Amino acid sequence: MLDIKNIRENLSLIKKGLKNRNADINLDEIILSDNKRKEILFELEDLRYKRNSVSDQIAELKKAKADAEKIILEMRKVSARIKTLEKDLSKIQSDINQKLILIPNIPHLSVPQGKSEADNKLVKKEGEPKNFDFEPKAHWDIGEALNILDFERAAKITGARFPLYYGAGARLERALINFMLDIHTIEHGYKETLPPFIVNRNSMTATGQLPKFEEDLFKIKGIDYFLIPTAEVPVTNIYGNEILTEAELPILHTAYTPCFRSEAGSYGKDTKGLIRQHQFNKVELVKFVKPEDSYNELETLLKNAEEILKRLKLPYRVITLCAGDLGFSAAKTYDIEVWLPAQGVYREISSCSNFEDFQARRANIRFKREGKKKTQFIHTLNGSGLAVGRTFAAILENFQQPNGSVTIPDALIPYMNGIDKIE
RNA sequence: GGAGAGAUGGCCGAGUAGGCUGAAGGCGCUCGCCUGCUAAGCGAGUAACGGGUGAAAGUUCGUUCGAGGGUUCGAAUCCCUCUCUCUCCGCCA
Numbered sequence: 192m193l194d195i196k197n198i199r200e201n202l203s204l205i206k207k208g209l210k211n212r213n214a215d216i217n218l219d220e221i222i223l224s225d226n227k228r229k230e231i232l233f234e235l236e237d238l239r240y241k242r243n244s245v246s247d248q249i250a251e252l253k254k255a256k257a258d259a260e261k262i263i264l265e266m267r268k269v270s271a272r273i274k275t276l277e278k279d280l281s282k283i284q285s286d287i288n289q290k291l292i293l294i295p296n297i298p299h300l301s302v303p304q305g306k307s308e309a310d311n312k313l314v315k316k317e318g319e320p321k322n323f324d325f326e327p328k329a330h331w332d333i334g335e336a337l338n339i340l341d342f343e344r345a346a347k348i349t350g351a352r353f354p355l356y357y358g359a360g361a362r363l364e365r366a367l368i369n370f371m372l373d374i375h376t377i378e379h380g381y382k383e384t385l386p387p388f389i390v391n392r393n394s395m396t397a398t399g400q401l402p403k404f405e406e407d408l409f410k411i412k413g414i415d416y417f418l419i420p421t422a423e424v425p426v427t428n429i430y431g432n433e434i435l436t437e438a439e440l441p442i443l444h445t446a447y448t449p450c451f452r453s454e455a456g457s458y459g460k461d462t463k464g465l466i467r468q469h470q471f472n473k474v475e476l477v478k479f480v481k482p483e484d485s486y487n488e489l490e491t492l493l494k495n496a497e498e499i500l501k502r503l504k505l506p507y508r509v510i511t512l513c514a515g516d517l518g519f520s521a522a523k524t525y526d527i528e529v530w531l532p533a534q535g536v537y538r539e540i541s542s543c544s545n546f547e548d549f550q551a552r553r554a555n556i557r558f559k560r561e562g563k564k565k566t567q568f569i570h571t572l573n574g575s576g577l578a579v580g581r582t583f584a585a586i587l588e589n590f591q592q593p594n595g596s597v598t599i600p601d602a603l604i605p606y607m608n609g610i611d612k613i614e
Numbered sequence: 615g616g617a618g619a620g621a622u623g624g625c626c627g628a629g630u631a632g633g634c635u636g637a638a639g640g641c642g643c644u645c646g647c648c649u650g651c652u653a654a655g656c657g658a659g660u661a662a663c664g665g666g667u668g669a670a671a672g673u674u675c676g677u678u679c680g681a682g683g684g685u686u687c688g689a690a691u692c693c694c695u696c697u698c699u700c701u702c703c704g705c706c707a
Contacts, residue, residue: 229665239675239676240676242687243688250687253633254634265687566663
């Protein structure tokens with residue numbers, strides 16, 4: 192959420208930011224409502240002051256056994272007016288809030304301009320795509336041939352776009368989760384976290400999935416809960432409504448969770464394989480930091496995610512999303528894209544974002560500086576470290592052998608109980 | 615799922631025949647004094663949000679005693695709804 196004060200003070204800058212990301216929002220309307228809000232508040236506080244002081248007088252009169260009937264009658268009118276104003280105030284406040292909650296974050300100055308995916312900027316490429324002396328197969332063909340993936344039976348159990356792993360495949364998925372968690376906890380200093388996989392509406396609103404994107408979520412029937420689309424949601428909300436101390440920042444969490452996405456509107460896209468599933472595993476990195484540190488923290492977050500790909504010897508590239516391609520809550524996002532030889536494309540495997548105080552304001556996460564009285568919103572960041580199913584797919588495709596077997600990257604062998612090849 | 619108890623400041627804990635309680639007392643913490651050191655002792659301070667004013671420190675007003683609504687001139691205290699926690703019973707990995 193944007194700060195209404197900030198909107199008032201930097202109107203033209205914010206308008207420009209919203210325009211850059213193709214958001215059509217009527218800010219002037221919001222400011223008019225806010226003016227009205229202030230008017231009401233002004234009169235209301237005045238009357239409440241009057242009521243408080245006269246109520247004290249009444250108490251004293253009654254104590255002295257004097258007659259207070261006359262002022263009580265008068266105060267009845269004041270009270271009625273207060274009640275009306277209170278209703279008006281809460282109405283206009285929730286109107287303003289409903290509008291503010293629909294405004295996306297403003298892109299950071301370093302974010303390239305652009306309308307769509309096509310305008311994203313390449314940051315760097317790491318690792319050389321291997322030259323195969325045979326036609327590389329798609330991971331779904333490799334996986335089914337090795338009997339470690341079974342999409343057909345998964346569809347029978349549930350429906351399209353659900354995964355079913357067997358044997359060394361299930362083991363590989365689990366190995367990847369452990370491998371990622373170990374590196375992030377032991378080497379990068381994140382605290383391992385295992386959060387709820389179902390969250391309430393408030394948590395979804397705080398991170399920005401709601402109210403705008405409800406159709407992307409799986410809703411639990413009969414209760415206002417949702418399956419999480421990413422660990423970002425429960426983990427960011429850990430510190431909701433809390434005031435942290437400066438000394439405890441930055442706070443780093445890593446969490447493995449399954450992720451559930453309805454993928455509404457993506458029918459026909461990536462219908463085969465592990466790339467776009469309704470349920471997939473992900474290891475997430477979440478940071479809570481001081482505002483002045485957040486862009487440095489974004490760089491290290493990106494490095495932490497890249498480290499996994501480097502150790503697995505998977506070729507990848509990093510891009511900066513342009514303003515038009517940014518997610519709703521993000522001020523700046525790097526995507527890491529892994530090389531998939533069968534399709535001959537780089538595919539997103541991690542998305543690392545700085546949300547600045549956008550989520551913190553919605554979730555009400557603040558901190559207090561050493562020796563200062565004022566509280567301040569922290570900055571939140573998160574990134575995939577990494578999407579496990581897509582990493583699995585990348586390993587199958589990049590490490591496939593002419594005979595259809597798949598070698599296991601060295602770094603992963605200890606996590607595979609010594610298995611160095613799936614055949 | 616059934617029965618009961620509860621929710622007050624960083625923590626513990628007073629406060630229910632409505633008014634002087636934003637909230638006693640204690641603990642903790644911060645600063646100062648004292649003191650070979652430590653401990654003890656003494657003194658002061660110690661919620662959030664919003665409005666006004668101020669360059670700022672501050673100051674002043676309003677709101678907040680789980681959340682929302684109601685009664686009343688006035689609610690932490692009375693009434694209603696909801697949420698959460700605890701205890702017992704049932705069920706259960």
